[in-house]
Amino acid sequence: MINAKVELRCGEVVFFEGDAPTTAFLIESGSVEISTTQADEVVVLGRLGPGDLLGEMAVIDASPRTATATAIADSVLVAIDQATIHERVENADPVVRALIRGQLKRYRTALAALRGEDADVDGAADATLAAEAAEGGGIDKIRLETQLKQALAERQLEVRFQPIEAIDARRVAGYEALIRWNHPERGAVSPAEFIKLAEETSLIVPVGRYVLEEVCATLAALGAADTECPYIAVNVSARQTEDDDFLEELVRIAGERRVPVGAVRLEITESLTLDVARVHRLITRCHARGVKVALDDFGTGYSNLGHLHKLRFDTVKLDQGFVRQMLSDARSHAIVRAIVTMVAALGAELVAEGVETEAQMAGLQHLGVRYGQGYLFGRPMAREELVASHA
Numbered sequence: 001m002i003n004a005k006v007e008l009r010c011g012e013v014v015f016f017e018g019d020a021p022t023t024a025f026l027i028e029s030g031s032v033e034i035s036t037t038q039a040d041e042v043v044v045l046g047r048l049g050p051g052d053l054l055g056e057m058a059v060i061d062a063s064p065r066t067a068t069a070t071a072i073a074d075s076v077l078v079a080i081d082q083a084t085i086h087e088r089v090e091n092a093d094p095v096v097r098a099l100i101r102g103q104l105k106r107y108r109t110a111l112a113a114l115r116g117e118d119a120d121v122d123g124a125a126d127a128t129l130a131a132e133a134a135e136g137g138g139i140d141k142i143r144l145e146t147q148l149k150q151a152l153a154e155r156q157l158e159v160r161f162q163p164i165e166a167i168d169a170r171r172v173a174g175y176e177a178l179i180r181w182n183h184p185e186r187g188a189v190s191p192a193e194f195i196k197l198a199e200e201t202s203l204i205v206p207v208g209r210y211v212l213e214e215v216c217a218t219l220a221a222l223g224a225a226d227t228e229c230p231y232i233a234v235n236v237s238a239r240q241t242e243d244d245d246f247l248e249e250l251v252r253i254a255g256e257r258r259v260p261v262g263a264v265r266l267e268i269t270e271s272l273t274l275d276v277a278r279v280h281r282l283i284t285r286c287h288a289r290g291v292k293v294a295l296d297d298f299g300t301g302y303s304n305l306g307h308l309h310k311l312r313f314d315t316v317k318l319d320q321g322f323v324r325q326m327l328s329d330a331r332s333h334a335i336v337r338a339i340v341t342m343v344a345a346l347g348a349e350l351v352a353e354g355v356e357t358e359a360q361m362a363g364l365q366h367l368g369v370r371y372g373q374g375y376l377f378g379r380p381m382a383r384e385e386l387v388a389s390h391a
Protein backbone atom coordinates (compact mmCIF):
# COMPACT_ATOMS: atom_id res chain seq x y z
CA MET A 1 0.00 0.00 0.00
CA ILE A 2 1.84 3.06 -1.19
CA ASN A 3 0.35 6.51 -0.96
CA ALA A 4 -3.28 5.31 -0.72
CA LYS A 5 -5.96 7.90 -0.04
CA VAL A 6 -8.01 7.58 3.14
CA GLU A 7 -11.31 9.41 3.50
CA LEU A 8 -12.61 10.02 7.01
CA ARG A 9 -15.86 11.43 8.34
CA CYS A 10 -15.79 13.91 11.17
CA GLY A 11 -15.30 12.00 14.45
CA GLU A 12 -13.59 8.95 12.92
CA VAL A 13 -10.34 7.84 14.53
CA VAL A 14 -7.15 7.60 12.41
CA PHE A 15 -5.25 5.61 15.05
CA PHE A 16 -5.36 4.97 18.78
CA GLU A 17 -2.72 5.52 21.41
CA GLY A 18 -0.86 2.19 21.84
CA ASP A 19 -1.51 1.01 18.25
CA ALA A 20 1.38 -0.47 16.33
CA PRO A 21 2.63 2.01 13.72
CA THR A 22 2.12 0.83 10.14
CA THR A 23 1.56 4.07 8.30
CA ALA A 24 2.20 7.79 8.40
CA PHE A 25 -0.25 10.24 6.85
CA LEU A 26 -0.16 13.46 4.95
CA ILE A 27 -3.29 15.58 5.45
CA GLU A 28 -4.73 16.70 2.12
CA SER A 29 -7.85 18.34 3.45
CA GLY A 30 -9.77 18.57 6.69
CA SER A 31 -8.45 18.66 10.24
CA VAL A 32 -7.10 16.06 12.71
CA GLU A 33 -6.84 16.38 16.48
CA ILE A 34 -4.05 14.70 18.42
CA SER A 35 -4.90 13.75 21.98
CA THR A 36 -3.74 11.57 24.82
CA THR A 37 -5.44 10.25 27.91
CA GLN A 38 -3.95 11.16 31.28
CA ALA A 39 -5.61 10.02 34.50
CA ASP A 40 -8.78 9.25 32.55
CA GLU A 41 -8.82 12.73 31.14
CA VAL A 42 -8.39 13.53 27.46
CA VAL A 43 -5.66 16.09 26.84
CA VAL A 44 -5.54 17.68 23.39
CA LEU A 45 -1.93 17.98 22.20
CA GLY A 46 -2.62 19.80 18.95
CA ARG A 47 -4.55 20.12 15.73
CA LEU A 48 -3.17 19.45 12.28
CA GLY A 49 -4.39 20.62 8.89
CA PRO A 50 -3.65 20.37 5.15
CA GLY A 51 0.04 19.85 4.39
CA ASP A 52 0.85 18.50 7.87
CA LEU A 53 2.39 15.07 8.47
CA LEU A 54 0.81 12.79 10.98
CA GLY A 55 2.05 9.70 12.80
CA GLU A 56 5.49 9.63 11.20
CA MET A 57 7.44 9.59 14.47
CA ALA A 58 6.23 6.17 15.62
CA VAL A 59 6.87 4.81 12.13
CA ILE A 60 10.47 6.06 12.08
CA ASP A 61 11.45 4.55 15.43
CA ALA A 62 8.99 1.63 15.32
CA SER A 63 7.40 2.31 18.68
CA PRO A 64 3.69 2.23 19.60
CA ARG A 65 1.55 5.31 18.94
CA THR A 66 1.87 7.74 21.84
CA ALA A 67 -1.34 9.62 21.02
CA THR A 68 -4.74 9.17 19.41
CA ALA A 69 -5.56 10.96 16.13
CA THR A 70 -9.19 11.83 15.38
CA ALA A 71 -10.66 13.60 12.37
CA ILE A 72 -12.50 16.70 13.61
CA ALA A 73 -13.84 17.51 10.16
CA ASP A 74 -14.41 15.41 7.05
CA SER A 75 -10.81 14.78 5.99
CA VAL A 76 -8.73 13.24 3.22
CA LEU A 77 -5.35 11.78 4.17
CA VAL A 78 -2.64 10.22 2.01
CA ALA A 79 -1.26 7.11 3.70
CA ILE A 80 2.50 6.64 3.38
CA ASP A 81 3.49 3.11 4.30
CA GLN A 82 6.24 2.14 6.72
CA ALA A 83 8.51 0.63 4.04
CA THR A 84 8.49 3.87 2.02
CA ILE A 85 9.42 5.94 5.08
CA HIS A 86 12.13 3.50 6.17
CA GLU A 87 13.60 3.49 2.70
CA ARG A 88 13.77 7.30 2.68
CA VAL A 89 15.38 7.45 6.10
CA GLU A 90 17.89 4.71 5.32
CA ASN A 91 18.88 6.39 2.05
CA ALA A 92 19.27 9.79 3.63
CA ASP A 93 22.65 11.30 4.32
CA PRO A 94 23.96 9.63 7.52
CA VAL A 95 24.22 13.00 9.23
CA VAL A 96 20.60 13.84 8.44
CA ARG A 97 19.62 10.35 9.66
CA ALA A 98 21.44 10.90 12.94
CA LEU A 99 19.82 14.32 13.32
CA ILE A 100 16.32 12.88 12.80
CA ARG A 101 16.94 10.11 15.31
CA GLY A 102 18.48 12.52 17.80
CA GLN A 103 15.46 14.82 17.57
CA LEU A 104 13.13 11.89 17.92
CA LYS A 105 14.89 10.66 21.01
CA ARG A 106 14.69 14.11 22.58
CA TYR A 107 10.99 14.35 21.74
CA ARG A 108 10.28 10.95 23.29
CA THR A 109 12.18 11.86 26.44
CA ALA A 110 10.28 15.13 26.77
CA LEU A 111 6.98 13.35 26.21
CA ALA A 112 7.78 10.74 28.86
CA ALA A 113 8.75 13.47 31.32
CA LEU A 114 5.47 15.25 30.62
CA ARG A 115 3.65 12.10 31.61
CA GLY A 116 5.76 11.55 34.67
CA GLU A 117 7.14 8.35 33.16
CA ASP A 118 10.70 7.13 33.29
CA ALA A 119 12.59 8.81 30.45
CA ASP A 120 14.32 5.52 29.72
CA VAL A 121 11.17 3.90 28.33
CA ASP A 122 12.33 4.79 24.89
CA GLY A 123 14.25 1.60 24.15
CA ALA A 124 13.61 1.50 20.43
CA ALA A 125 15.02 4.93 19.59
CA ASP A 126 17.95 4.37 21.93
CA ALA A 127 18.84 1.12 20.24
CA THR A 128 18.81 2.64 16.75
CA LEU A 129 20.84 5.63 17.89
CA ALA A 130 23.41 3.37 19.51
CA ALA A 131 23.57 1.27 16.36
CA GLU A 132 24.07 4.41 14.30
CA ALA A 133 26.93 5.60 16.49
CA ALA A 134 28.50 2.14 16.50
CA GLU A 135 28.43 1.91 12.72
CA GLY A 136 30.39 5.15 12.73
CA GLY A 137 27.78 6.88 10.61
CA GLY A 138 26.28 10.26 11.30
CA ILE A 139 27.61 11.03 14.76
CA ASP A 140 31.18 10.30 13.83
CA LYS A 141 30.80 12.40 10.72
CA ILE A 142 29.45 15.37 12.63
CA ARG A 143 32.42 15.15 14.99
CA LEU A 144 34.87 14.90 12.11
CA GLU A 145 33.22 17.77 10.28
CA THR A 146 33.49 20.04 13.31
CA GLN A 147 37.14 19.09 13.70
CA LEU A 148 37.80 19.75 10.03
CA LYS A 149 36.37 23.25 10.40
CA GLN A 150 38.67 23.80 13.35
CA ALA A 151 41.64 22.33 11.48
CA LEU A 152 41.04 24.82 8.71
CA ALA A 153 40.92 27.70 11.17
CA GLU A 154 44.04 26.48 12.99
CA ARG A 155 45.93 25.69 9.81
CA GLN A 156 46.37 22.00 10.66
CA LEU A 157 45.91 21.30 6.98
CA GLU A 158 49.06 21.07 4.96
CA VAL A 159 49.63 20.98 1.23
CA ARG A 160 52.39 18.73 -0.07
CA PHE A 161 53.85 18.68 -3.56
CA GLN A 162 54.67 15.58 -5.58
CA PRO A 163 56.86 15.90 -8.67
CA ILE A 164 55.59 15.09 -12.16
CA GLU A 165 58.61 14.06 -14.17
CA ALA A 166 59.41 14.53 -17.86
CA ILE A 167 60.73 10.98 -18.21
CA ASP A 168 63.13 11.41 -21.17
CA ALA A 169 64.75 14.57 -19.84
CA ARG A 170 64.68 13.26 -16.24
CA ARG A 171 63.62 16.64 -14.98
CA VAL A 172 60.62 17.92 -13.07
CA ALA A 173 57.90 19.32 -15.33
CA GLY A 174 55.50 20.20 -12.54
CA TYR A 175 54.01 19.18 -9.21
CA GLU A 176 50.68 17.95 -7.94
CA ALA A 177 49.38 19.61 -4.78
CA LEU A 178 48.09 17.00 -2.32
CA ILE A 179 46.38 17.99 0.88
CA ARG A 180 47.16 16.45 4.28
CA TRP A 181 45.34 16.77 7.60
CA ASN A 182 47.62 16.40 10.56
CA HIS A 183 44.97 15.46 13.10
CA PRO A 184 46.01 15.83 16.76
CA GLU A 185 44.42 12.47 17.79
CA ARG A 186 44.02 10.48 14.60
CA GLY A 187 47.40 11.37 13.10
CA ALA A 188 47.53 11.95 9.36
CA VAL A 189 43.99 11.66 7.98
CA SER A 190 43.93 10.61 4.33
CA PRO A 191 42.42 13.11 1.90
CA ALA A 192 40.48 10.17 0.50
CA GLU A 193 38.59 10.21 3.81
CA PHE A 194 38.07 13.89 4.53
CA ILE A 195 37.75 15.33 1.01
CA LYS A 196 34.62 13.25 0.54
CA LEU A 197 33.28 14.63 3.81
CA ALA A 198 34.19 18.17 2.80
CA GLU A 199 32.42 17.63 -0.52
CA GLU A 200 29.23 16.55 1.20
CA THR A 201 29.16 19.85 3.03
CA SER A 202 30.09 23.31 1.85
CA LEU A 203 33.49 22.87 3.57
CA ILE A 204 35.06 21.97 0.23
CA VAL A 205 34.88 25.65 -0.72
CA PRO A 206 37.18 26.97 2.07
CA VAL A 207 39.37 23.83 1.83
CA GLY A 208 39.76 24.43 -1.92
CA ARG A 209 40.54 28.11 -1.35
CA TYR A 210 43.17 27.14 1.22
CA VAL A 211 44.84 24.82 -1.31
CA LEU A 212 44.83 27.57 -3.98
CA GLU A 213 46.42 30.00 -1.52
CA GLU A 214 49.15 27.52 -0.58
CA VAL A 215 49.80 26.68 -4.22
CA CYS A 216 50.09 30.31 -5.32
CA ALA A 217 52.32 31.14 -2.34
CA THR A 218 54.56 28.24 -3.33
CA LEU A 219 54.70 29.36 -6.97
CA ALA A 220 55.64 32.84 -5.77
CA ALA A 221 58.43 31.34 -3.66
CA LEU A 222 59.65 29.44 -6.75
CA GLY A 223 59.72 32.63 -8.80
CA ALA A 224 56.92 31.62 -11.12
CA ALA A 225 57.40 34.61 -13.40
CA ASP A 226 60.35 32.66 -14.81
CA THR A 227 59.15 30.71 -17.88
CA GLU A 228 61.18 27.67 -16.82
CA CYS A 229 59.21 27.41 -13.60
CA PRO A 230 57.34 24.13 -13.10
CA TYR A 231 53.56 24.19 -12.91
CA ILE A 232 51.50 23.06 -9.92
CA ALA A 233 48.37 20.99 -10.51
CA VAL A 234 45.45 21.27 -8.11
CA ASN A 235 42.73 18.66 -7.57
CA VAL A 236 39.27 20.04 -8.11
CA SER A 237 36.31 18.03 -6.87
CA ALA A 238 33.05 17.71 -8.79
CA ARG A 239 31.37 19.98 -6.28
CA GLN A 240 33.92 22.74 -6.93
CA THR A 241 33.30 22.55 -10.68
CA GLU A 242 29.73 23.61 -9.88
CA ASP A 243 31.00 26.79 -8.28
CA ASP A 244 31.10 29.47 -10.96
CA ASP A 245 33.40 31.63 -8.84
CA PHE A 246 36.09 28.97 -8.52
CA LEU A 247 38.13 30.13 -11.51
CA GLU A 248 37.73 33.82 -10.63
CA GLU A 249 38.95 33.00 -7.14
CA LEU A 250 42.04 31.32 -8.61
CA VAL A 251 42.69 34.32 -10.86
CA ARG A 252 42.35 36.67 -7.87
CA ILE A 253 44.67 34.64 -5.59
CA ALA A 254 47.29 34.25 -8.34
CA GLY A 255 47.09 38.00 -8.97
CA GLU A 256 47.64 38.78 -5.29
CA ARG A 257 50.79 36.64 -5.35
CA ARG A 258 51.86 38.04 -8.72
CA VAL A 259 52.13 34.61 -10.31
CA PRO A 260 50.87 33.87 -13.83
CA VAL A 261 47.60 31.98 -13.45
CA GLY A 262 48.73 29.58 -16.20
CA ALA A 263 51.32 28.17 -13.76
CA VAL A 264 48.38 26.54 -11.98
CA ARG A 265 46.70 23.57 -13.62
CA LEU A 266 43.51 21.81 -12.60
CA GLU A 267 42.82 18.08 -12.24
CA ILE A 268 39.26 16.84 -12.45
CA THR A 269 38.28 13.27 -11.61
CA GLU A 270 35.53 11.59 -13.52
CA SER A 271 32.50 10.60 -11.53
CA LEU A 272 28.96 9.54 -12.17
CA THR A 273 27.75 12.93 -11.03
CA LEU A 274 30.07 14.93 -13.27
CA ASP A 275 27.99 17.52 -15.05
CA VAL A 276 29.50 17.43 -18.54
CA ALA A 277 27.97 20.73 -19.69
CA ARG A 278 29.33 22.54 -16.61
CA VAL A 279 32.79 21.03 -16.91
CA HIS A 280 32.78 21.96 -20.59
CA ARG A 281 32.04 25.58 -19.67
CA LEU A 282 34.72 25.54 -16.97
CA ILE A 283 37.33 24.16 -19.39
CA THR A 284 36.45 26.79 -21.99
CA ARG A 285 36.81 29.54 -19.37
CA CYS A 286 40.10 28.01 -18.12
CA HIS A 287 41.49 27.96 -21.64
CA ALA A 288 40.56 31.61 -22.11
CA ARG A 289 42.70 32.33 -19.02
CA GLY A 290 45.55 30.04 -20.12
CA VAL A 291 44.84 27.45 -17.41
CA LYS A 292 45.28 23.81 -18.45
CA VAL A 293 42.95 21.08 -17.26
CA ALA A 294 43.69 17.38 -16.71
CA LEU A 295 41.35 14.40 -16.56
CA ASP A 296 42.41 12.52 -13.42
CA ASP A 297 42.40 8.76 -12.68
CA PHE A 298 41.62 7.81 -16.27
CA GLY A 299 40.90 4.12 -16.67
CA THR A 300 39.11 3.54 -13.37
CA GLY A 301 35.59 3.81 -12.13
CA TYR A 302 33.48 5.79 -14.51
CA SER A 303 35.86 6.26 -17.42
CA ASN A 304 33.73 7.42 -20.23
CA LEU A 305 35.03 7.89 -23.75
CA GLY A 306 32.18 10.32 -24.33
CA HIS A 307 33.79 12.65 -21.79
CA LEU A 308 37.10 12.51 -23.66
CA HIS A 309 35.24 13.28 -26.83
CA LYS A 310 33.23 16.21 -25.50
CA LEU A 311 35.71 17.74 -23.07
CA ARG A 312 38.96 19.23 -24.31
CA PHE A 313 41.31 18.10 -21.60
CA ASP A 314 44.94 19.15 -22.06
CA THR A 315 46.23 16.22 -20.03
CA VAL A 316 45.03 12.72 -19.21
CA LYS A 317 46.34 11.08 -16.05
CA LEU A 318 46.52 7.32 -16.37
CA ASP A 319 45.41 5.68 -13.14
CA GLN A 320 48.09 3.90 -11.11
CA GLY A 321 46.19 0.61 -11.35
CA PHE A 322 47.35 0.22 -14.96
CA VAL A 323 50.96 1.03 -14.18
CA ARG A 324 50.92 -1.55 -11.36
CA GLN A 325 49.63 -4.31 -13.64
CA MET A 326 51.03 -3.58 -17.05
CA LEU A 327 54.27 -5.55 -16.65
CA SER A 328 52.58 -8.70 -15.38
CA ASP A 329 49.34 -8.57 -17.31
CA ALA A 330 49.34 -8.51 -21.11
CA ARG A 331 45.82 -7.11 -21.28
CA SER A 332 46.70 -4.13 -19.07
CA HIS A 333 49.74 -3.57 -21.24
CA ALA A 334 47.55 -3.59 -24.37
CA ILE A 335 45.13 -1.13 -22.79
CA VAL A 336 47.93 1.27 -21.84
CA ARG A 337 49.27 1.05 -25.40
CA ALA A 338 45.82 1.91 -26.79
CA ILE A 339 45.35 4.79 -24.33
CA VAL A 340 48.74 6.25 -25.30
CA THR A 341 47.73 6.24 -28.97
CA MET A 342 44.30 7.68 -28.29
CA VAL A 343 45.53 10.47 -26.01
CA ALA A 344 48.23 11.42 -28.52
CA ALA A 345 45.63 11.49 -31.31
CA LEU A 346 43.54 13.89 -29.23
CA GLY A 347 46.56 16.16 -28.88
CA ALA A 348 46.68 15.79 -25.10
CA GLU A 349 49.57 15.00 -22.76
CA LEU A 350 49.61 11.70 -20.88
CA VAL A 351 50.89 11.41 -17.30
CA ALA A 352 51.27 7.91 -15.84
CA GLU A 353 50.52 7.81 -12.10
CA GLY A 354 51.98 5.55 -9.43
CA VAL A 355 55.34 4.83 -11.07
CA GLU A 356 57.32 3.04 -8.39
CA THR A 357 60.05 1.06 -10.20
CA GLU A 358 62.66 1.57 -12.91
CA ALA A 359 61.11 -1.34 -14.82
CA GLN A 360 57.72 0.38 -14.88
CA MET A 361 59.34 3.59 -16.06
CA ALA A 362 61.19 1.78 -18.85
CA GLY A 363 57.97 0.01 -19.90
CA LEU A 364 56.08 3.31 -20.06
CA GLN A 365 58.90 5.01 -21.93
CA HIS A 366 58.89 2.17 -24.46
CA LEU A 367 55.17 2.80 -25.07
CA GLY A 368 55.83 6.49 -25.65
CA VAL A 369 54.60 7.85 -22.31
CA ARG A 370 56.46 11.10 -21.67
CA TYR A 371 55.40 12.05 -18.15
CA GLY A 372 55.32 10.06 -14.94
CA GLN A 373 54.43 10.61 -11.31
CA GLY A 374 55.14 8.27 -8.42
CA TYR A 375 57.43 7.30 -5.59
CA LEU A 376 60.25 6.54 -8.07
CA PHE A 377 60.47 10.24 -8.90
CA GLY A 378 59.57 11.56 -5.49
CA ARG A 379 57.05 11.49 -2.66
CA PRO A 380 54.81 14.41 -1.80
CA MET A 381 57.04 16.94 -0.01
CA ALA A 382 56.64 20.03 2.12
CA ARG A 383 56.88 23.47 0.52
CA GLU A 384 60.26 24.26 2.14
CA GLU A 385 61.75 21.07 0.72
CA LEU A 386 60.37 21.84 -2.72
CA VAL A 387 61.66 25.41 -2.73
CA ALA A 388 65.08 24.22 -1.50
CA SER A 389 65.28 21.66 -4.33
CA HIS A 390 64.96 24.51 -6.87
CA ALA A 391 67.40 26.85 -5.16
Ligand code: C2E
Pocket residue numbers: 162177178179190191192195211235236237269296297320353354355356373374375376380
Ligand atom coordinates in the same frame (compact mmCIF):
# COMPACT_ATOMS: atom_id res chain seq x y z
P1 C2E B 1 45.02 11.56 -6.78
O1 C2E B 1 44.67 12.88 -7.33
O2 C2E B 1 44.94 10.39 -7.70
O3 C2E B 1 46.47 11.69 -6.18
C1 C2E B 1 47.45 10.71 -6.28
C2 C2E B 1 47.52 9.86 -5.05
O4 C2E B 1 48.42 8.78 -5.26
C3 C2E B 1 48.05 10.62 -3.83
O5 C2E B 1 47.41 10.09 -2.68
C4 C2E B 1 49.53 10.25 -3.85
O6 C2E B 1 50.16 10.40 -2.60
C5 C2E B 1 49.44 8.80 -4.27
N1 C2E B 1 50.68 8.34 -4.92
C6 C2E B 1 51.57 9.08 -5.61
N2 C2E B 1 52.58 8.32 -6.09
C7 C2E B 1 52.32 7.06 -5.71
C8 C2E B 1 53.01 5.81 -5.91
O7 C2E B 1 54.06 5.70 -6.53
N3 C2E B 1 52.41 4.70 -5.37
C9 C2E B 1 51.25 4.77 -4.67
N4 C2E B 1 50.76 3.64 -4.18
N5 C2E B 1 50.59 5.94 -4.46
C10 C2E B 1 51.12 7.07 -4.97
P2 C2E B 1 46.83 11.03 -1.56
O8 C2E B 1 47.76 12.18 -1.34
O9 C2E B 1 46.48 10.15 -0.41
O10 C2E B 1 45.52 11.63 -2.19
C11 C2E B 1 44.41 10.83 -2.43
C12 C2E B 1 43.37 11.55 -3.25
O11 C2E B 1 42.78 12.63 -2.51
C13 C2E B 1 43.93 12.22 -4.50
O12 C2E B 1 44.08 11.23 -5.50
C14 C2E B 1 42.87 13.24 -4.81
O13 C2E B 1 41.79 12.63 -5.49
C15 C2E B 1 42.37 13.63 -3.43
N6 C2E B 1 42.98 14.91 -3.06
C16 C2E B 1 44.21 15.16 -2.55
N7 C2E B 1 44.39 16.48 -2.34
C17 C2E B 1 43.25 17.10 -2.74
C18 C2E B 1 42.81 18.47 -2.78
O14 C2E B 1 43.52 19.43 -2.43
N8 C2E B 1 41.54 18.72 -3.25
C19 C2E B 1 40.72 17.69 -3.66
N9 C2E B 1 39.50 18.01 -4.13
N10 C2E B 1 41.11 16.40 -3.65
C20 C2E B 1 42.35 16.09 -3.18
Ligand code: CA
Pocket residue numbers: 176235267296
Ligand atom coordinates in the same frame (compact mmCIF):
# COMPACT_ATOMS: atom_id res chain seq x y z
CA1 CA C 1 45.06 14.16 -8.88
Ligand code: CA
Pocket residue numbers: 296297317319353
Ligand atom coordinates in the same frame (compact mmCIF):
# COMPACT_ATOMS: atom_id res chain seq x y z
CA1 CA D 1 45.05 10.42 -9.87
